[in-house]
Amino acid sequence: MPTVSAGPRRRADAERSIARIVSAARERLSSDPDASVDDIAKAAGVGRMTLYGHFRTRAELVEAALVDALRAGEEALSSVDLTGNARDALARLLDSSWSLVAESMALSSAAQKALPAGRVRELHAAPARRVEELIRRGQDDGVFRTDLPISWLINVLHYILKGAAEESRTGRMETGEAARVVIATAQAILVATPPDPHATPK
């Protein structure tokens, strides 16, 4: 795996090529999950053979692109302040996550097809943990609801983000509007309704 892991010391130009390839793979796959290896090589400005010299299969390439995108996302999200009121922290987190998810949505679906089942979810474990911790804290504080499975609460946020990304991609929603809508929707799902006026009798 010549991604970021301990490389057996490569030459400088090889390093540069790999960087350009991974970058191009992210860019191309993010706009078309079915982009061919050839497309990506062209976009990277290298020959297809060079690419195959570093990534033996398409799957390896896609995984490297996804890992890189996740790394970049992790970096961007690590600076988000998650302290204080959980409801507001959630808003801040979503505000920063929104564009990241929107951009790498197609990439994820490419990975879904090219990688063995479960691998994508496995790679998303770290970012998911961040969300999970925030939700748990909100629950402990009595701000978030506890009557639905935590795994669903985590994933539904992702589905909402993906949905909003598609709305904006196809021009059905303004990009600026999207953040507001996503946050309002997510809060509606997560925030515990205090009294519940005409609660359904059990």
Place this chain on the structure above:
Amino acid sequence: MPTVSAGPRRRADAERSIARIVSAARERLSSDPDASVDDIAKAAGVGRMTLYGHFRTRAELVEAALVDALRAGEEALSSVDLTGNARDALARLLDSSWSLVAESMALSSAAQKALPAGRVRELHAAPARRVEELIRRGQDDGVFRTDLPISWLINVLHYILKGAAEESRTGRMETGEAARVVIATAQAILVATPPDPHATPK
């Protein structure tokens, strides 16, 4: 389009073949959106050539399958009582929609790829209208929120359903649990929070 539209009178066996093909197409494409024409023909128990005799291209076949699935869905949903409290009506509608969407999710994605852009949404217009009317009524009754675009409210329900379908498909959520979770989530999104405890100051 040899689907349901006024056929130029076909023979009985042809009619039967078409029915079997469309049915097989629905079944196969619903479990694998990339199923080949050959797969579908085999599943229908007919030769590939027979299939091509009725559907000139793959796109035509996929569209026929989608139209048929939508027709079946429309039929099932037409018996749902949407009167009374909008919140409860929504629950009934989702309870009936849930499994339909879950089953035809892959089919939709197949259509997304095989059909020209926007065509899928066009075909979904009728079912979407049903949801829209319910939401509007709920808004008029003061039961549903009005601070988010109606198109988003409609689509987000669909995203939730798709999400729940995936959760259940990959075994991360019980099928029985899914309906409850979907309904609770959808209600949280749509139902207007009466007081809003610590409203964000404008």
Place this chain on the structure above:
DNA sequence: GCTAACTCGTATGGTTGTGTACGACTTCGA
């Protein structure tokens, strides 16, 4: 029972994409 409609197998052509092989050229790095 006769015709037209239908079915079906096999073969063929064309496209697209993945992955490998070979050989020549260029660039890094010590």
Place this chain on the structure above:
DNA sequence: TCGAAGTCGTACACAACCATACGAGTTAGC
């Protein structure tokens, strides 16, 4: 500067898939 590492083009093998053509057999419908 010299060897190794890297790059690159072309070509090839291979596999799917879509779509068409031909021709022979089968069935429905009047």
